[in-house]
Amino acid sequence: MTSTNSEFKPQVNEVNAVIDKLTEHITNNQDRLDFLDILHQFRHTFDTSIVTQAHLTIHHTIPTADARPTSVRPFYKTPQQREVLHKEVEKLLHDNVTRGSASPWTSPVILKKKPDGTYRFIVDFRRLNAVTEKDAYPQPTTEELLNRLAGHRFFTKLDLKSGYFQIPISEADKEKTAFVTQDGLYEFNVLAQGLMNAPPTFQRVMNNLIAAGRWNYVVVYLDDILIFSDSIKEHKKHVIEVLSILQKARFTVSPSKCVIAVEKVEFLSHIITVAGIEPSPDKIQAILDIPSPKTLT
Structure with a gap:
C-alpha cells in the first residue's frame, strides 16, 4: 500500500x-x-x-449555546519560563497543532514543573469548560x-x-480554544488536553x-x-x-x-x-x- x-x-x-x-x-x-x-x-x-491529523467524519465540537466569550490575561512567567513557553509554542505551530488566532476567547497557559526539572505545557480551560455543554x-x-x-x-x-x-476540531469552534501568552494569541487545530x-x-x-x-x-x-x-x-x-x-x-x-x-x-x-x-x-x-x-x- x-x-x-x-x-x-x-x-x-x-x-x-x-x-x-x-x-x-x-x-x-x-x-x-x-x-x-x-x-x-x-x-x-x-x-x-x-x-x-486523522481523516475523520467526526470532529470535536465545543457547544457553548449563547455564552459570551471568556477571556483571561496571560499568567506571569519568569524569563526562563517565557523561553520554555516560546519554544513549545513554536513546536506546536510547526506541527500544525496550533495556528495564530484573532479570537475573542482566551485561556491562560500554565507551565507545571516535572520532577526532572522540565515543564509540562497546560492550557487552563476552566472558564471555557464552565460554559461548555456537557457531552454525555x-x-x-x-x-x-x-x-x-x-x-x-x-x-x-x-x-x-x-x-x-x-x-481535528470543528473549524467553527477552533477560536474557542485560543490561548494567550506574552508573545501572542494562538488556537488549536486539533483536540487539546483539558477540554x-x-x-x-x-x-x-x-x-x-x-x-x-x-x-x-x-x-x-x-x-x-x-x-x-x-x-x-x-x-x-x-x-x-x-x-x-x-x-x-x-x-x-x-x-x-x-x-x-x-x-x-x-x-x-x-x-x-x-x-x-x-x-x-x-x-x-x-x-x-x-x-x-x-x-x-
Whole structure:
C-alpha cells in the first residue's frame, strides 16, 4: 500500500528498525515472518516522523449555546519560563497543532514543573469548560473491558501517538480554544488536553472507526486499542483488519507503547493472560505504599 502524499512518506530505515523490534520476541519463525509482513504492509501507521491529523467524519465540537466569550490575561512567567513557553509554542505551530488566532476567547497557559526539572505545557480551560455543554457519550468501564478479554490467548496492544492531537476540531469552534501568552494569541487545530468533552469525543471517534470488530476481537479505551484472539491464525487476521482501519484513517501509533502478538499483556493496570486477569504489580505496590492512617490522640 503506497501513498502519493509526500508528507506521509516514512523514514524507511527507522520504520524498519521499529518493526523488527516489535516482532523480535516471536519465537516461531513463520509467525514472526508473517507479522513482519503485516507490519510492513501498514508501515505508515508506525511512522512517527511526521505529525498528522486523522481523516475523520467526526470532529470535536465545543457547544457553548449563547455564552459570551471568556477571556483571561496571560499568567506571569519568569524569563526562563517565557523561553520554555516560546519554544513549545513554536513546536506546536510547526506541527500544525496550533495556528495564530484573532479570537475573542482566551485561556491562560500554565507551565507545571516535572520532577526532572522540565515543564509540562497546560492550557487552563476552566472558564471555557464552565460554559461548555456537557457531552454525555459513554465510556466503557474497566470491568466490562476486562471481562471481555478474559480467556483469550493472543494479544496486540496499539497506543495512538499523541492521540488527542490526531483528532481535528470543528473549524467553527477552533477560536474557542485560543490561548494567550506574552508573545501572542494562538488556537488549536486539533483536540487539546483539558477540554471538558475531549474524552467523550475521543471515545466516540474510536467507537465509530472500529465498529465492526469491536467487542468481538478488539476493545478500545480512548487511545488504547487491544486486539484479542484465541489462535495465532485468527490473530493475524484481526491485526490486519484493525491496522487497515487505522492506516486508512491516517492514524499513527506510538511504537514504544505497542506490543504485537503476545500471550501476556498489561491493560488498564491489569495483567491479562489466557489463565486469568490480575492487578499489575505496579498497582499493587501503589496500594502497599499508601501511608497507614494516623489517629489523633
